[in-house]
Amino acid sequence: MMYAEEWDGKQDPAGWCMTEDLDGFRAFWDGTHLYSKNGNIFPIPLEFTEGLPRDVCLDGILWVGSSALHKLSSICRKTSRLLHDNYQNAIDLWRNVNFSVYDAPMVDGYYLDRYSFAKNSISKCQSNIQMIPTECCLGWNHLQTKLHQIKHHSGKGMILYHPSSLYTPGRTTNILKVNTDRAENN
Missing domain, CATH: 3.30.470.30 (DNA ligase/mRNA capping enzyme)
Structure with missing residues (x-):
């Protein structure tokens, strides 16, 4: 299995695939x-x-x-x-x-x-x-809008997938986990 790294807030999310992080x-x-x-x-x-x-x-x-x-x-x-x-x-x-x-x-x-x-x-x-529905992230504002929507219905956050990443078992920076509170702090 591939495992996500925590998003550090520095990586530009534009062009990455976004899915909701289901609980x-x-x-x-x-x-x-x-x-x-x-x-x-x-x-x-x-x-x-x-x-x-x-x-x-x-x-x-x-x-x-x-x-x-x-x-x-x-x-x-x-x-x-x-x-x-x-x-x-x-x-x-x-x-x-x-x-x-x-x-x-x-x-x-x-x-x-x-x-x-x-x-x-x-x-x-x-x-x-x-x-799980996925869509291409258009940038910071798009990610924050999605995170606010998810937070509104008590969701966890988003997962960002690098669209051209290969499947490599283990923890990887090609998948980033974004908590609903994280984007508000950037």
Whole structure:
């Protein structure tokens, strides 16, 4: 997995791709299972992933909405038990969980190429499997406007992707995390 560096406020964001930083659990789809950033398989009902492509790896976030990480954590804890005791209840718990995708790590090419490939790969998936919208940042004011919008709905911040970056596992300056409060200080 690739991990973002904190934005230092000095890097000009113009031309970078912006996505909202969702408050959830990082998840990696290998074509068979969803894994956490620590390499653990998420205990989920098969129905949740039945439409995901079997020949594509996807990087994204499991989430249930802004400021609802505690709810997602509770769903994950309860699911392990329910998968054995009451499968239908496990399915019901996952109805409001989304897998929001932002990259296809095994695809050769730059970020925008991988994003486009991932988008096409999940185009026929059920509605809880979706791409995190991305747009090109026009500069400081555009970034601040987006951060204010995200802060208004209690979001975390933005992630900036260098559009011509290759997928390289580990921490990288080609992905920058921008907290909602950070841009106001610049």
